[in-house]
Amino acid sequence: MPAPLRLRLDGDALVQNWRTLDRMSGTAACGAAVKANGYGLGAIEVARRLAKAGCRDFFVSNWQEAAELAPLGLTVSVLHGVRAEDMPAAAAGFARPVLNTPTQVARWKAAGGGACDVMVDTGINRLGVSAEDIAGGLLDGLTIETLMSHLACADEDSPMNAVQRDRFAALAGRTTAKRMSLANSAGIALDGYAFDLTRPGLALYGGIPRGDLANAIQPVMTIEAQILQRRRVSAGETVGYNAIWTAEVDTDVAVVNLGYADGYFRGFSNRGTAWAKDASLRVIGRVSMDLVAISVAPMPLLTEGDWIGFEPDLPLAAAASGMSQYELLTAAGDRFDRKWI
Ligand SMILES: *Cc1c(COP(=O)(O)O)cnc(C)c1O
Numbered sequence: 001m002p003a004p005l006r007l008r009l010d011g012d013a014l015v016q017n018w019r020t021l022d023r024m025s026g027t028a029a030c031g032a033a034v035k036a037n038g039y040g041l042g043a044i045e046v047a048r049r050l051a052k053a054g055c056r057d058f059f060v061s062n063w064q065e066a067a068e069l070a071p072l073g074l075t076v077s078v079l080h081g082v083r084a085e086d087m088p089a090a091a092a093g094f095a096r097p098v099l100n101t102p103t104q105v106a107r108w109k110a111a112g113g114g115a116c117d118v119m120v121d122t123g124i125n126r127l128g129v130s131a132e133d134i135a136g137g138l139l140d141g142l143t144i145e146t147l148m149s150h151l152a153c154a155d156e157d158s159p160m161n162a163v164q165r166d167r168f169a170a171l172a173g174r175t176t177a178k179r180m181s182l183a184n185s186a187g188i189a190l191d192g193y194a195f196d197l198t199r200p201g202l203a204l205y206g207g208i209p210r211g212d213l214a215n216a217i218q219p220v221m222t223i224e225a226q227i228l229q230r231r232r233v234s235a236g237e238t239v240g241y242n243a244i245w246t247a248e249v250d251t252d253v254a255v256v257n258l259g260y261a262d263g264y265f266r267g268f269s270n271r272g273t274a275w276a277k278d279a280s281l282r283v284i285g286r287v288s289m290d291l292v293a294i295s296v297a298p299m300p301l302l303t304e305g306d307w308i309g310f311e312p313d314l315p316l317a318a319a320a321s322g323m324s325q326y327e328l329l330t331a332a333g334d335r336f337d338r339k340w341i
Contacts, residue, residue, distance in 0.1 A: 004257040005225040006337040013218045028194035031057030033201030040332035066095035100127040117146040122167040124152040147177035154186035155209040207325040219312040225258035240285030259290040263331030267321035273311040
């Protein structure tokens with residue numbers, strides 16, 4: 001049964017974005033973060049397409065996500081490492097853990113080890129062992145594929161970037177790691193942060209974390225939803241919950257099959273932009289759970305069953321809604337048909 005709302009996903013744009021980030025990574029390999037269901041686009045389709053384009057390193061958060069990708073036979077790293085409950089999955093060998101804590105390291109060693117990655121904290125104070133742990137021999141005896149760290153402020157020109165890079169660089173040769181990896185999407189745009197492997201997520205999917213990437217990255221995901229009803233709202237009448245929009249003149253309005261339960265956030269109320277053909281249309285009134293109203297005054301022929309596209313430019317949509325580009329992607333719900341073109 002076709003859904004009344006869909007994500008139009010541009011497979012060429014996805015691959016082009018990866019190729020661009022790969023080129024910007026210089027001699028480093030370019031991987032792909034496909035956690036959170038490929039940032040909402042669908043992890044399996046994303047990974048399949050990027051693998052075909054030459055991507056060899058994939059990153060998910062947990063073992064359920066890794067298990068979902070297992071049939072593709074890719075090299076997958078699990079960023080959150082291994083809990084005791086994950087050890088049976090880890091033993092199955094379809095992914096390797098990124099060990100984050102001394103407890104995880106001990107658990108992995110006790111189970112006989114095998115290839116793993118390790119996260120070292122260089123200042124974000126989120127996940128990772130410390131440089132002191134490493135100096136103290138914590139990682140001795142591990143077979144490490146990739147030593148990685150994560151930047152806290154790569155989307156800003158912060159002095160913290162160089163501090164983290166230098167702390168990370170100082171660990172070169174101090175472990176058995178074959179490769180070192182620091183940069184996310186924003187880090188790829190910084191000079192000298194690529195090391196051996198980069199790990200973009202956001203920019204693959206059309207997100208632009210730094211102005212320097214604006215001309216290099218193209219949108220991949222467009223939300224489209226069907227009109228349920230077209231109505232004329234008389235001057236002085238209001239539209240939607242809490243009556244936050246009032247018609248100044250008689251206005252034609254389309255009520256569309258999309259709402260905040262689909263990840264079209266309430267922040268788009270009275271502020272979102274939609275598109276029909278090449279006409280730009282305004283979201284009016286409050287976004288409901290499953291519905292949103294659009295002024296279709298410029299489009300006399302739009303009618304029930306027609307499709308409306310919503311702003312695909314993530315920086316613009318983020319500015320309109322007050323949400324981050326990450327949230328706009330990853331919130332895309334499971335009521336959408338995901339349609340690759
Ligand atoms: C999510 C994540 C990435 C990708 O970050 P983007 O900002 O989306 O490019 C890279 N590395 C780690 C450890 C992550 O958690």
